[in-house]
Amino acid sequence: MSESERKDSPEQAEFRVHCRDWLRENHPGEPSVRLPQSAIEIMTEPQLHWLQAWQKAAYDAGLVGCDYPEAVGGGGRTDCQRVANEEMQAARTPFLPNVIGLGMAAPTLFYHAQEPLKERLLPRLLSGEDIWCQGFSEPGAGSDLASVQTFAERRGDRWVINGHKVWTSLAHFAEWMILLLRTDKSHKYDGLSYFVVPIRSALGKGVTVRPLIKITGETGFNEVIFEDLEVDDSYRLDELGKGWQVAMTTLLHERGGGELVTPRSGGLTAKTSFSPTARNLRTLAQETPRGDGTAADDPLLRDRIVHQFIREEALQQNQRRSRVPALQDHPMRLQLQYKLLISELAQDTARLGLEVAGPASTLYLADEHAPAGGQWPLAYMNSYGMTIAAGTSEIQRNILGERVLGLAKSK
Template sequence: MSDAARKDTPEQAEFRQYCRDWLQDNLPPEPPVRLPLSPLEIMTEPQLHYLQDWQKKAYDAGLVGCDYPVDCGGGGRNDCQRVANAEIAAVRTPFFPNVIGLGMAAPTVFFHAREDKKRELLPRLLSGEDIWCQGFSEPGAGSDLASVQTFAERKGDKWIINGHKVWTSLAHFAEWMILLLRTDKSHKYDGLSYFVVPIRSELGKSITVRPLIKITGETGFNEVIFDNLEVDDAYRLDEVGKGWQVAMTTLAHERGAGELVTPRSGGRGKSAGKESGSVFGSSALVDLAKTSFRNGKTAADDAVIRDRIMQEMIREEGFKQSSRRARVQGLQDHPMRIPLQNKLLMTEITQDVAELATEIEGAAGSLYLADPNAPAGGRWPMAYMNSFGMTIAAGANEVQRNILGERVLGLPKSK
């Protein structure tokens, strides 16, 4: 029995057993197509539909949205989402495609939207029927989020939106976008407002989505251009001029590295792949080292390689144990410490593990996904190249260090 299971309440213990039984009988079939490494890199309709079907099935069974109120499409449970996440991770199912919806849009809508909009938007978000994307970064405002210039002008009970967003993952499939806008050009922070806006229904009319092809050949990123998009004021979250505060809700969850929200407990549980060891975690390096040969010996025979793998295992275990503090109220000395620290550490550990894997593979690490001789299907080099986006997303890691130093540790601002 795991440490988490031993600490279950009676409700959680009963729900954990239910999750295990359901997953044993309902694992998804083998995908008909090659799946991407990340939900942010879904490129084709067959990939999307397979993953949407899996999320909808898990949602219908009560394993997604467990802790949201029933009238918002949730299960009405108490701190059970982390239980479902742990059991899903243990059997290593495919990921849920609506990662931005679950990890960022859902908590923001839940905490800031009107009650009727929660009931309208959350059920299809949680089920994965509506894919969501995030409209924050702009060509001239990446890590300096408060400098966004995409503008919304009020016209009665409507808003007219014009501007340009970039690095917008999943916009090519999204039905909805969470969108930070400027509504007042005379104030940097107080001039921002936050909306949810339709995407798919406005393609070719008021919205243009253009894919950005990465060095990996993937097209998960997009740029989105708004040309007089008209949005009802009912889709504004919180008050006009309070967009920065609403955005902090989104960022707090985004910097939690994709965790699924459990609003009734105020905490967040690990998403699939983190508690039991991802196929790209340090434990996978052991198998890779045992099967990678150089000069007649395996990489596992190299004491330096063994030591480096062990160092990554230690870092991952430290990350896991540190993350447990998020569930203990008495250890929450600052609300930004654990989310920012976790984002910072997780992305750098992921990058370092992938880099070590490509070193272990040696020359074979240059082989692409389609090459039958590529170790591990060619996925480690892809993971390494994609890892640089992770250290930039949700605010570059340099920004995270500044925030932790200045706002959490109380250090003076850098000159």
């Protein structure tokens, strides 16, 4: 029995048994399509539909949205999403495709939307039937998020939106977008408001989605252009001019502030999702010829792989602190640390994977001789997006230094 299990409440212990039994009987198994490494790299409808069916099944079984009230489509449980996540990770299930909806939109809606809007949107978000995307970054406002210029002009009970968002993951499949925009040009922070916008139904009628092709050949990112899109005022979250405060709720969860999304667990087969973990790194070393043996025979290399295992374990243990109020000396510390460290860990592990593979690391997805089907170079290239999204590593360090540790601001 793990330490986490020993600390389960009676409700959590009973729920853990339910999760474990259900996953044993209903694991999705070998997918019918080759899956991407994460939700934000979903490119084709067959990929999306297979993953949506998995999320819907897990939701119907009570493993997704466990801690949300039943009135908004949740399970009405207490601190049980963590249990479901642990069991899904142990079962090595695929990721849930509605990652932005679960990790960012759902908590933002729950804390800031009116009850009728929550009751309408959250059930289909949690089940994965409606995919969500995030409209924050703009061509001239990435790191300085408060400088967004996408503007909404009020006309009675309606708003007319014009502007340009970029790096919008999953917009090519999304039904809804969480949208930070400007409603007052005379104030930087107080001139921002926060909306949820139906973009799928508005394609060609005020919304244009254009894919951005990455160096990997994938098209998970998009730019979204708004041209006189009209939305009702009921889609605004919280008060007018409170968009910055609402956006902080979104960013808190994007940076790891909630137990809302099942972690990626690596893959069992060539078609399942892959992530650059120490476990996968060890497998690569054991399968890579080196001299008369394998790369795993190199003691220096084994030491570096063990170091990655230690970093992963440290991150998991650090996350446990978030459930102990006495260990939280600052509300932003753990979230910022987690986002910073997990993104850099993934990048370092992927880089080490290329070193282990050696010359074969230059072989990509279409090459039948590529180690792990070419997933390691793909993971390395994608890892740079992780150290940029939700604030670059440099920004995370600045915030930790200035707002958490109280250090002088950098010039």
